[in-house]
Amino acid sequence: MERVRPHYGGGSILNVVSEISEHFGVPTGHPPARNLPLDGAASVVLFIVDGLGYRQLMWHLEAGDMPELGRMLERGEMRLAEATSVFPSTTAAALTTLHTAAPPSETGMLGYNLWLPEAGAVSDMISFRNLERGEPLPLTGCLMRVPSLYGRLSEAGIRCRAVNAAGFRNTALTRWHFAGAEYIPYGSLREIPPLTARCAAEPGYTVAYWPEYDRTCHLHGPRGSRARDEIRAVDRAIGELFRSLPQNTALVITADHGQRELSPRKAVLLNGDPYFTRQITAPPAGERTARYLYVLDGAEAGIARHLQKAAEIMPAAEAWSSGLFGGPPAREDFYRRTGDLLAVTRPGWQLNWAFYPGQRKDVHRGGHGGWTAEEMLVPVLAARP
Numbered sequence: 191m192e193r194v195r196p197h198y199g200g201g202s203i204l205n206v207v208s209e210i211s212e213h214f215g216v217p218t219g220h221p222p223a224r225n226l227p228l229d230g231a232a233s234v235v236l237f238i239v240d241g242l243g244y245r246q247l248m249w250h251l252e253a254g255d256m257p258e259l260g261r262m263l264e265r266g267e268m269r270l271a272e273a274t275s276v277f278p279s280t281t282a283a284a285l286t287t288l289h290t291a292a293p294p295s296e297t298g299m300l301g302y303n304l305w306l307p308e309a310g311a312v313s314d315m316i317s318f319r320n321l322e323r324g325e326p327l328p329l330t331g332c333l334m335r336v337p338s339l340y341g342r343l344s345e346a347g348i349r350c351r352a353v354n355a356a357g358f359r360n361t362a363l364t365r366w367h368f369a370g371a372e373y374i375p376y377g378s379l380r381e382i383p384p385l386t387a388r389c390a391a392e393p394g395y396t397v398a399y400w401p402e403y404d405r406t407c408h409l410h411g412p413r414g415s416r417a418r419d420e421i422r423a424v425d426r427a428i429g430e431l432f433r434s435l436p437q438n439t440a441l442v443i444t445a446d447h448g449q450r451e452l453s454p455r456k457a458v459l460l461n462g463d464p465y466f467t468r469q470i471t472a473p474p475a476g477e478r479t480a481r482y483l484y485v486l487d488g489a490e491a492g493i494a495r496h497l498q499k500a501a502e503i504m505p506a507a508e509a510w511s512s513g514l515f516g517g518p519p520a521r522e523d524f525y526r527r528t529g530d531l532l533a534v535t536r537p538g539w540q541l542n543w544a545f546y547p548g549q550r551k552d553v554h555r556g557g558h559g560g561w562t563a564e565e566m567l568v569p570v571l572a573a574r575p
Contacts, residue, residue: 191502191536194274194566198293198516200224202274203284206444206570207291210234211339214348214395218291218339225271226572231440232393235386237431238288239424240281241404241558243448244272244567246412250421258429259571267432268573275447277514278480279558279565281404282315282363284446289367289397292336293516295524300515301476302559304527305484306333312473312545318362321545322473334366335520340395341370349394353385355401371397383427387434398431400424404449407556412449412564414555435575443571449556450564452478453538457553458500460543469493475529477559478540482506482529490531501533501541534560 196202200221209222213234228234250256251263262268276287276294278301286292286299294300299315306313311322318327327333340350352368356375364373374385382398389396403420410416428443435441460466460474469492472484481501485493494503506528509515519525535541540557544550558565 192563193561194563195514195561196277196293196516196566197274198276198513202276203444203446203568204276204287204291204293204516206273206442207236207288207339210236210395210442211291211343214343214346216343216346216348220291220293223273223570225570226440226442227269227574228440231438231574233390233436233439234395235390235431235435235439235441236288236395236397237386237400237428237441237443238285238397239400239403239443239445240285241407241412241447241449242421242424242445242569243412243564244569245564246448247569249413250418253418255418255421256425256428258425258432262429262432262573267575268571271570271572272567273444273570274566275445275568276516277561277566278477279447279560280477280480281446285367288446289338289340290336291339295510295516295518296520297336298333298519298521298524298527300524300527301480301482303475303477305472305475305482305529307523307526312475316363324546338367338369338371340368343395344370349392351389351394351396353382353389353396353398355399379423379427383430383434386431387436390439391436400427407449408554409556411451411555413451417556432573432575437575439575441573441575443569445568447558448565448568449558450479450560450562451538452540452554452557454553454555456500456539458539458541459550460541461550465496466493472529473545474533474541474543475527476532477557478542478554479535479557479565480559480561481533481541482527483531483533484529485531493531497533497541499536500539501535504532504534506530506532537562
């Protein structure tokens with residue numbers, strides 16, 4: 191299986207936001223990408239399309255699903271490059287990087303579901319809920335180890351705005367990510383272009399977020415008709431936004447990660463595997479395609495053999511030492527969040543764990559979190575309208 195490693199040294203989403211921050215005079219401590227047309231821009235807009243991988247974008251363009259963007263590329267109005275996501279290639283980790291300009295090794299956001307020693311349970315890192323009890327996590331502030339990028343920019347006199355869903359406004363994750371930014375809520379995705387253009391009329395940094403493409407791909411697959419319908423809506427929004435942005439604005443469009451196709455026939459419910467459940471010391475964490483496993487001493491080789499049809503197994507210590515998460519952990523307890531073994535699934539496979547009965551039949555047709563090119567490569571589109 192092809193492995194794509196995060197390119198934290200200059201070719202990842204970390205470096206994209208580092209370049210934007212450096213443009214406004216605020217270094218992040220990480221190398222900038224140095225390939226964005228930002229010179230002289232008083233206003234910068236970053237439009238994040240959740241789940242839109244580079245290979246998906248190219249497939250949609252070839253299929254004719256994105257005529258607006260296709261014309262812009264043909265006319266040279268938009269330039270296209272690729273970057274890597276972070277690892278794991280998942281929303282909780284990657285969006286946190288985009289909003290803090292720090293890799294997962296520094297933020298501690300190492301997956302969608304994480305074993306938190308301080309909570310004594312596996313927790314959902316988007317809703318900040320204890321999955322085993324179904325309760326909100328207490329003291330979520332202690333999980334927010336890195337300040338928001340917008341707070342640092344605001345301290346430097348840069349006005350920041352976040353165009354995001356009204357329903358996300360008061361969540362703990364949103365309060366962390368957008369601290370220091372003015373929150374501009376939308377009730378409908380159609381509102382994103384006009385709200386974003388209005389923000390960009392004044393100097394500063396505006397971030398807009400489109401969440402629905404990722405959700406659609408999870409439920410229906412990244413190459414299904416529903417995903418094609420959704421990307422057509424994204425394409426219309428890109429065209430409208432491009433035409434309505436004022437001069438002296440730089441537009442950057444990227445994603446947090448991509449998506450790969452998953453097969454319901456290759457879905458493994460780990461709760462229903464007697465051998466597996468006897469070898470673990472805590473429920474699996476991480477993603478369907480990249481699980482952190484907590485196993486009994488001496489059980490590592492047996493688990494690797496047992497799961498070899500569905501997944502590649504790497505010791506978690508090797509994942510850290512190889513720089514997969516962006517460097518050594520900022521805190522020693524981050525090691526415990528990644529368990530003993532990392533299980534990255536092979537093409538089509540997903541490793542599921544049900545924390546409550548309703549999840550036992552919860553099978554996705556699209557997923558992310560692993561190191562395939564479909565998951566790891568994202569587009570970086572840039573223009574000066």
